[in-house]
Amino acid sequence: MKQLGVEITGVSKDFGTHTALHDINLSINSGEFVSLLGPSGCGKTTLLRIISGFEEATSGSVQIHGVDVTNTPPHLRNTNIVFQRGALFPHMNVAENIGYSLKLRKLSKAQIAVRVEEMLVLVKLEGLGSRGPSELSGGQVQRVALARALASEPSVLLLDEPLSALDLKLRQHMQLELRTIQRQLGATFIYVTHDQTEALVMSDRIAVMNEGCIVQMGSPREIYANPASEFASDFIGETNLFHGTVAQIEDDSIHIKLGTGQLLVGRGTNLNIGQPVTLSVRPETIRVTAAASLAGSISRISGHILDVIFLGSRTRLHIEIGEGKVVLADLGEEELINLTVGSNVELSWQIHQAHVWQLESGENQA
């Protein structure tokens, strides 16, 4: 039986005339690591602040462990935040920072000391309790912020882009560590980020947000492999987007015609012939073969290689397919034979690896 952690029902938030959140519904299980992923201004931080009580929802309700907290002020909610830049108390040392919530709960000095020590061990900062916040590195500040937020054993930990100020190496390291700590404690983590890699690495589930709505909710693998919209496919991972119109429909196989006259095939539902659509296909699912050889895939277009970029574990090809449209394709070492700049090639993919959606109005990427 999965226990309910956070239940958000019909939450909307208006700032004056601007609507930051539209009717958000979100259920998070106890012990789950959920990321709210989206570009800046998508409402993810507002949602986090509504869960923590710093913003009041215009409508809707928030329940934590089955208790309605919609009108509970932040200091009476059992949620703690790890802030973007730590927000450590500058006049307290590391141990005092970590112990602050326990002091407020009137624990004895001895109890606080024990718990602070546990927390320091958890975040691997043993022996740094007497340091001041200004004597810490960026990574250490975030560890202390994490320890401080976890010390009082909150039912939900909210993380507001806590790693965004760190450099890449440290960020990757901390991502794994956060994941380990979350599993170790069995705690509920809600993690706000605009960094899709971060969300993919750490989350049990990701809620992809755009313009105040949750556009897709699912496991990282689901969202990556089966993005529900052009936005989701473009925002998570890299993808090639083609705009065209529906030329033919066979069950859920959609044939679309590009402006250049080329025909592509992908999967889609609820589409009509002649409708403007977008097709998305990930660079690593594209197969590239020399123009003459014909493999057994169904969707196929031709082009010539503009550039070959070595990326270490894989190689990226930039392939022009006409009228300046460039397609990205990632290949492994063994597929690269005979492919050099200027080669004429054929591109193909499995039908189920390409997704077709109705063209999103207002957005018009190339």
Place this chain on the structure above:
Amino acid sequence: MVTSLMLISKRQLRRSLRNLSPAIFVGVVLSYLFAPVIVTVLFSFTSSPRLSLPIEGFTFQWYESAFSNPLFVDAMRNTLILALTSAIIAVLLGTSFAFGITSIKGRRRKIALTASLLPAAIPALVLGISLAVFFSGIGSSQGLLNAAIGHAVLSLPFVILTMNARLETFDFTTLEAARDLGASPLQTFRDITLPLISTAVIGAGLLAIALSLDEFVVTWFNIGNEMTIPVLIWGLLRRGIDPSINALASVVLVSLIIIVTLSNRLTHRTEK
């Protein structure tokens, strides 16, 4: 040989003069600024009642006569009351104001800040008369309270400026962090806000005290029959210059130097 040597030394001389000239200029300006003050202090220790150089002997008698003046005790008490009352008013108002405008964004914040600093540019004479007219208009008779309010008006812009500078580097998310960790608004103020702004508050308060201690014009128009140290000095001056005035002035001077230095130390200390 000889001429060339002389040439070199001449050139060197010119060069060393050129190097010296900025130092000389700085010295002249500084002595222009400080000579009167130094003379005042020196004369407060001279044994001759005539203020003339050279100083004849060393004595504390002018300090004794200043302190034993029956008006002195009263004036000192009033000066301190004024300084403390006006500083408390200015710090309370100024700190709240500085916090208040942090929630205003953009141009309106700038306008509010500039408007609050403007009184610092109004001549004390105008302010003194305006306040006197205002108080008589609302039927409040002249006295210490009126003068204290006047002093608070004078020091408020400086308090706001000091507190605003402190709050520019204030991390407001620490307040949210405290609330988030379970602190009530009052506990947050006690545990986080107050400790973080206390040195700036004390610095601003000392500045307000320093501004009040030697204030004469606004005091004169609003205090009525009461006496402060500057008012006392002014009264004594009307009966001719006597070294006990120098003694009083020196006391004010030294206290101001101490207070302003302390205030500077506190407000410019980087809080981490």
